[in-house]
Amino acid sequence: MKRKTISLLLASTLLAGTAATAEDVTLTIESWRNDDLTLWQDKIIPAFEAQNPGIKVKFTPSAPAEYNAVLNSKLDAGSAGDLITCRPFDASLALFEAGHLADLDDMEAMGNFSDVAKSAWQTDDGSASFCVPMASVIHGFIYNKDAFAELGLEVPTTEAEFFAALEAIKADGTYIPMAMGTNDQWEAATMGYNNIGPNYWKGEEGRLALIAGEQKLTDPQWVAPYETLAKWSDYMGDGYEAQTYPDSQNLFTLGRAAIYPAGSWEISGFNALADFEMGAFKPPVQNAGDTCYISDHTDIGIGMNAKTANPDAAKTFLAWVASPEFATIFGNALPGFFPLSSTPVELEDPLAKEIVGWRGECESTIRSTYQILSRGTPNLENDTWGASVAAIKGTSSPAELGQKLQDGLASWYAPQQ
Structure with missing residues (x-):
């Protein structure tokens, strides 16, 4: 009997273990x-x-x-x-x-x-x-609220107001107007071209039309952002050409620059390093009352x-x-x-x-080069880095850059041929 009881107990224990x-x-x-x-x-x-x-x-x-x-x-x-x-x-x-x-x-x-x-x-x-x-992650501009208050600046909503603010910061001389360099290239495209560009090509409308071959990179809405980027170099500080991404981060968090073209992934790091209050503003629209578009990139x-x-x-x-x-x-x-x-x-x-909160005010889109359009050679995403740098430095005209990018895309992408 004892042996039978023990066997039953062992069996039930094993079954319980198996069930667990x-x-x-x-x-x-x-x-x-x-x-x-x-x-x-x-x-x-x-x-x-x-x-x-x-x-x-x-x-x-x-x-x-x-x-x-x-x-x-x-x-x-x-x-x-x-x-x-x-x-x-x-x-x-x-x-x-x-x-x-x-x-x-x-x-x-x-x-x-x-x-x-x-x-x-x-x-x-x-x-x-x-x-x-x-x-x-969402793109826009992070700014030093203390600097803006000190200089009596309002947050810009249009491009005219944006460049007026940059000009005022430059004229005062206390701060570098905008912390961004071109050494690492990707920032010029990611925080430059694909930050401000959706307001020109109307976000998803333009991006999907480019994929469908219904718009071209030589069209005005795709070239105009390079014309705007060409004006940035006056406000990026001396030596911006050799300035790296970490350099730009440091210039802003140390309080030496007033505006930082940004991706929202910077928030945690900036919170830990900056000892001033920060604010953010959307990519400025061309005219007051225009629909705004943001790069809300998956x-x-x-x-x-x-x-x-x-x-x-x-x-x-x-x-x-x-x-x-x-x-x-x-x-x-x-x-x-x-x-x-x-x-x-x-x-x-x-x-x-x-x-x-901009999601409730603006139309969301993603970076224009990330879906489908960068699968071939030349790679449109990488070429957009170089084009954005060239626009800022003024080494090529915006029209030349649009043509070069269009030729590269059309060389392998059938809908653009």
Whole structure:
């Protein structure tokens, strides 16, 4: 009898253990955001696990520069995590086309996002979505409120007011009017051309028309931003040609420059370094009363490994990422990385609140070169860096730059031929 009782006890213990094992699922997340490890471990994962007992989550980031290579080798070897953090556009599209990312269109939670938000993680025809959008970054200008108050300046809303403010700052001589250099090139395109440009080409209207071949880079709305950038050099300070991106950041946070052409990702760093109050203003429109457009650029999403052994648990997590709760946690822990869900999120950081508020005032678009148009050679994104620098330095005319970019795009992109 004793032996039988012991056997039954052992059997029931083993069964209980098996049931517990079957119940507990561990999901692993691949990501390049190693700076965010503490945020995931301390805030995001505990909030999810509290609502979903039985699903455990591990956040296992790689170094940003190595992420694509590491992820691809893991996917090829069948050892990648259940959830894949997605870069925007072509890198993630390639993963989907290779069968590594699952189609998520059947998830009801995808209805929480606009077409613009989803565009970074869709097939070209929009028929399949393969990552849940997490956050975007918004472009505009951050300014030193103390400097503006000292000089009696109003926040500019039109281009005429913008250049009048720059001229006043320059004439006073206390501050460099605008902290941006051309040494690293990408800033001139990202915080220059694609910051102010959407007001000229009318955001998505122009961007989609360019993709369709209905507009050309030689059209006035695509050349005019270079004409405006050509005026910036008078206000960027001595030696801007050799000034690096970190140099520009330092000039602004040390209080030596009044205006910084910005991406919202700067907010956390600037908050830690600047000892003055900051404000932000939208890219100025050409005329008072014009519709404003902002570059609200999709930056990070998350998808499901098509070969995960835990698809139901993975979809449960993805549905939660699409929720207002996740958006609130993420948006406040990383001010300047703005949640993309359609439900408004109450942000705490005043500068982040100011910038994200532009979504309610302006039409949103994404950087003009990021979807489809930079897949060939020459690469339009990289060529736009050089063109933006040339416009600022005055080494080529805006019309010449538009023609060169158009010729390059037309050399490989059929709709522009």
